[in-house]
Amino acid sequence: MTRDEALHILGLNEQASIQDIKSAYREMAQILHPDKYTHNKRLQRRAEEQFKNVQDAFRYLLKRPAPTDTADPESAFSPASSVTQGQATLAGTLAGVIAARVQLIEQRSQLYEQRTFAIICLIVGVLVALAARRYPILGIVSVAAIGAGVVQFITSLQSLIFIKERIEVLGKQKQDLEEQLKQ
Template sequence: MNRIEALNILGLDSDATQEDIKTAYKECVQIMHPDRFANNKKLQDRATEQFKRLQDAYDYLTSGKGSKKGSSGSSGRRAYSSAEAQLAGLEAAKTQLVAQRDTLLDERRNALIMLVGGGIIALLLRRFVAVAGLAATVMIWGIVSLISTQQSIGNIDDHIKGIDAQRRKLENEMEEE
C-alpha cells in the first residue's frame, strides 16, 4: 500500500493533512463499523473487511510510512477544512456501501434464477419425484436467498440515505459559513 492508495480508501486527495486523515477516518469508521450490521451476517462480514481496509490505511498514514515526503512549506496547497474531510469520509463510506449493494443485487439476480429455474424444472419433471423434489428444494432456497438479499439491500439503502442526509447537512453548514 502506498500513500495515494491509503488516501483513496479514506476518500481524500494527495494533499490531505494529518487532521484531514483523522477526521475522514472517524467518519468512515462511524458509518462502516461492523457492529452497525449485527443483524445481518453477510453485511457484517463485508463491513468487517472494509473496516480492516480503513484501519490499515489509517495505520499506514499515521505511522509515518505514508507521510508526505519532500514537501517544504505550503507550496500552494490548501488544507481541507474539517467539514470537507467529513464529506470525504462520507463519500468513501458511501462508495463502499454502493459496492456492497451491487454485489447484493447480483446475489438477488441469482436467487431469482434459482427460484424460476427450480419452479420450471419442478413443473416439467413432476413425474420424476426425486428430480421434482430437488428442483423444489432449489426453488425454496431461491426464495430464502431472495428474501434475505432484499432485506440486506434495504439495510444498505437506509445507510446510504443516512449518509446522503449527513452530506446535505454538512454542505448546508459549509454554505452558511
C-alpha cells in the same frame, strides 16, 4: 507515504494541527471501522483495507509533525486559520462519508445480482417441478431450488432495505457537509 498523501487520506490540508489529525482520524474510524460491517464479509474486507490506510496515515502524521506544530498547537495559528482547520475536518468527514456511500452502493449492486439469482432459482425450481411428475428425483431437485431461491430472495431483500436506508442517511450527511463547507 508522504505527509501530503497522509493528509489527503484523512481529508486534511497542509495546515492541519495535531488536534485536527486526531479529530479526523476519530471521525474516519467511526465511519470505516470494520466492526460496523460484520453483516457483509466483502464490505468488511474493504473497510479493513481502507481503515488500515487511515491508521497508517494517522501514525505517519503523529511521528512526523509539521514544522509549524508546537508544544501548544493552539498557538501555532491565528483565529482566521482555525476556520480553515474546521473546514479541513469537515472535508475529512465528507471524504469518509463518500467512501462509505460508495461501498454501500457497490454492495447494493451485488445484492441486486443475488436477488436476480434467487428469482432464477425460483423459476427453474417451478419448471423442474412441473417436469418432475415422471421423475421423483427431479422433484427433490426442484424443492431444493425453490427453497434456495426463497431464502436467497428474502435475505437479499432484507439487506437491500437496510442498505437503501443507510445510503439515504449518508446522502443526507453528504449534503449537509457540502453545505457546511460552502459557508
